[in-house]
């Protein structure tokens with residue numbers, strides 16, 4: 001077991017390079033962001049149909065250094081560099097890992113430039129912005145995906161399958177938690193900047209909302225309670241957020257709670273609490289917990305407790321690093337990260353093939369709707385709306401022939 005864990009984790013971080021197809025999709029990255037190497041650059045190595053072709057950064061030196069480090073052919077640097085990348089006809093797909101508050105503007109611009117977009121989570125600063133992005137993608141016949149990578153891994157899919165099978169009966173409660181141990185997120189990080197769409201709920205909390213809605217197969221009608229732990233210097237920014245969610249019929253029996261923390265205090269002041277990343281579901285006939293639902297490739301566990309006749313509890317633990325044997329068109333290796341599974345699905349969608357699984361526009365909109373409801377209930381301002389205005393299309397009747 002220790003060997004397979006080591007091998008899986010080593011290969012996940014050092015994936016093999018696959019030969020490329022004759023005309024692979026060329027990706028361009030907006031910003032020399034920290035998340036791009038694990039989320040796109042490394043996974044692309046083992047995807048035969050993907051090349052990370054370009055990067056743009058506001059500082060040319062940063063862009064050049066980043067491109068050199070990661071073997072990226074084309075570099076755009078300086079003030080107009082993001083738009084230059086979008087104007088490059090060689091770029092097929094734009095990866096948008098900008099701060100949340102810039103997601104809307106640059107996704108709209110990328111879609112206008114005719115590019116497919118892989119967009120980091122959370123999709124924008126509001127449900128309305130998210131709705132508009134997906135509307136434009138649909139209108140322009142382009143693929144837009146909010147990069148909720150955990151959704152593409154077999155582990156969360158297995159949990160969902162257990163719940164949907166009815167084996168444990170109807171769902172009574174869902175608890176989803178993602179706490180980042182203290183010391184990982186600096187006080188000057190984008191996550192602590194209101195103007196850039198910061199906050200614990202926007203950052204790690206958005207996974208807890210997403211997983212809850214996904215497993216409940218419903219969207220909350222109400223947020224009965226929400227409590228933010230704000231940053232003393234910035235009352236708009238939640239360092240931590242907890243909330244309860246209520247659902248409309250036929251899911252009104254479910255009570256749910258979410259919790260996100262950007263700086264979870266250590267146990268006894270020294271030990272990081274690494275176990276506070278899980279989703280737990282209680283049902284009429286038992287319960288199921290997925291531990292480490294966000295980074296399941298490293299390690300995860302699906303613990304199922306089933307209450308039988310006479311109240312006897314049967315316990316089992318499952319793992320799901322790959323799709324179940326025999327599943328049609330199953331693709332993947334044990335070392336595939338959530339991001340690698342996501343990339344596979346994204347490329348399938350762009351190429352017109354049916355992806356293993358997908359996350360819809362409506363799910364992204366509902367997630368933002370819920371985030372807005374939680375901020376309102378907690379008494380915090382909504383994240384600021386983008387000032388970007390989509391240029392009006394020329395009126396056909398006034399265009400000279």
Ligand SMILES: NC(=O)C1=CN([C@@H]2O[C@H](COP(=O)(O)OP(=O)(O)OC[C@H]3O[C@@H](n4cnc5c(N)ncnc54)[C@H](OP(=O)(O)O)[C@@H]3O)[C@@H](O)[C@H]2O)C=CC1
Pocket residue numbers: 030031032033034035036039056057058059062097098099100102120121122147149190196203
């Ligand atoms: N899917 C996942 O697992 C994860 C997703 N994320 C998401 O990815 C996004 C980026 O996160 P992360 O990589 O950690 O952040 P970084 O701060 O590393 O990257 C953000 C990038 O945005 C660019 N940028 C443009 N304008 C600004 C500005 N005004 N202030 C700061 N940066 C600016 C910078 O690009 P430039 O190089 O041009 O200066 C920078 O490289 C967020 O939306 C976050 O939620 C983050 C971590 C994990």
Ligand SMILES: O=C1OC[C@@H](O)[C@H](O)[C@H]1O
Pocket residue numbers: 180203204294
């Ligand atoms: O996966 C994640 O965990 C850490 C967070 O800060 C990050 O934004 C998120 O995507």
